[in-house]
Amino acid sequence: MAATESMNSIDTSAAMIAGPTQLADWLVLMPVVIPIVAGAVLLMARHEVRLHAMIAIGALGLAFAGAAGLLYRVVTEGTLVMTMGRWVPPFGISFSADALGATFATAATFVALAGAIFAIRDIDATGRRYGFYPFLLLMMAGVNGAFLTGDIFNLYVWFEVFVIASFGLLILGSEQRQLDGATKYAILNLVATTIFLVTTGMLYGTFGTLNMADIARKAPQLRESGPLMTIAALYLLAFGMKAAAFPLNFWLPASYHTPRIVTSALFGGLLTKVGIYALLRVFLTLMPVERGVLSELIAWLAAATMILGIMGALSQSDVRRIAGFVVISGIGVMLAGLALGSPVGVAGTVLYAVHSILVMTALYLLAGLMHEAGGSYSLHEVSGLYRSNPFLAAIALAVVLAASGLPPLSGLWPKVMLVKASVDGGAWWLAFAILLSGFLTTIALGRVFILAFWRNSPTAGDDSADFGGAGKARPGGYMVLGMLALPMIAIGVYPDPFMQLADVAAAGLLDPSGYIQAVFPGGGG
């Protein structure tokens, strides 16, 4: 064949990475490739719905092991890079996992594993035949790909992968209100990804490269001549929309309460955090100077997102809608760290993101269990759960405390770090906004707890064994919530290792020289 001859006649060795790839380097791919392969297998076996849950949980467990191993390796040995097809970067597409990406991937895969276990009971055979588990796995491949890739166009591709898979999850069941929510979600997300793509085109036109490490090291020379500020502002727009930051957050409350509760849980836990990750990566690694110029704007957006988000939660009576607004408020808190840009602030954002991935998923799953026990999502109708489901009440209290940022759970420490960073940076009003949003979150979620759990069921006036309309939530769900609560408690009670991890991730973001060094070991390219 002509192909081989021409291959042989051109010496491509200069364009190829010479050294062999260590087996351990494959850790960087495990969180992405395993879900893709398992998702493909499930697509092929779409009628064997009994096998779906088993295969998906096994695959996500393996992917989690891979992500955890990756995190360990990245923390001990620094950024891990693998460039696809052996082409030398920036020509080959690199996967470069630093502490930030590995941390996010580990937390995300853990939550997806919990969601897959919860879905055993939440998703019936019809939902499985429609492809819940394949969509879940492909969404996870997209989310982890976004966290681990080292190429900004590849980041766009992973965004598309998880957004398209999320469309499938969102309309699972094809109810009218789901289609209504999905339309808003789809259009606004497609607008955001289009802006992302257009901006990436501009960036490529300016830099001539898409490799993030390459962009980071070329930015200082191009700052005078290139439209970097425009690119940064457009990225803020695109990722702000993805992350549901004010004033581009309409799509989230309009859609997140419509799908199955486990889907809501995974969306609330994962998808907005990918937007936050992209903001951190672009503004801290690639364009730190532009972030400095925009910091005032980002700070105002952060404060508005926090306060207006949680005010939305106060005005709602549907537990799922309340959870949606709490997600938005948390995005504001994470943006605060980005606006500050100090090591403590960024570390606070990273830790808050991990906390938020866990607690928002738990909050939605809790809503699902409350629905199961009380028969409704509305606070007007659910009551007396404390009596009928005391164990659920205990977990609910933990989730409420964590989401509000009260001790002894995981929400406290990242908020402490962010408030400290705000005060250190002289942004008193931002510190005030963080504390105020925490206070309002306590009220909003405290209201849920008081009305749904403490309030007596109107039909159970006496101490009879009949608890009115309140039934029992099945125990499988407790296990999943307990699984999510464990790391939340661990972060709350023993925060040192988690804070150190967040510090390492923040340091890697603020000083990208290690990241660049890992992608371009010879300094060339």
Next chain:
Amino acid sequence: MRTVIFRTAAPYLASLMVLFSIFVLLRGHNEPGGGFIGGLIAASAIAIYGIACGVASVRRALYFHPMAISGFGLLLAALSGVLSVFFGVPFLTGLWATPHLFGVELDLSTVMFFDIGVYFVVVGAITSIGLALEERERG
């Protein structure tokens, strides 16, 4: 569109197009073509067959569900990348083997299997959409 002429011609047209799509797929290594465009041609062939003879007969002829075909393609593409793990090279590195079969030198590469995977993903996904639309139309 169920005219006698179209219905008689469609199976021949469709099989010719599938043949052509395979040609385009294999040519795609160094010349214009490849898995994506080949897959589109094959999907159009299936669509033509569907317009002429109805969705039910297409599903019977395909035997596998279009989504399963997509899944197979995705699996093939992913595994052709993972094969590099045994050779100490990064994911998706092109690996070549030239076995001699019946006196002919045959160039096999992971790149080709990846492209075949893309072909199946495109065929499955587009056919799946096409058949769903067609079914909706017939009510």
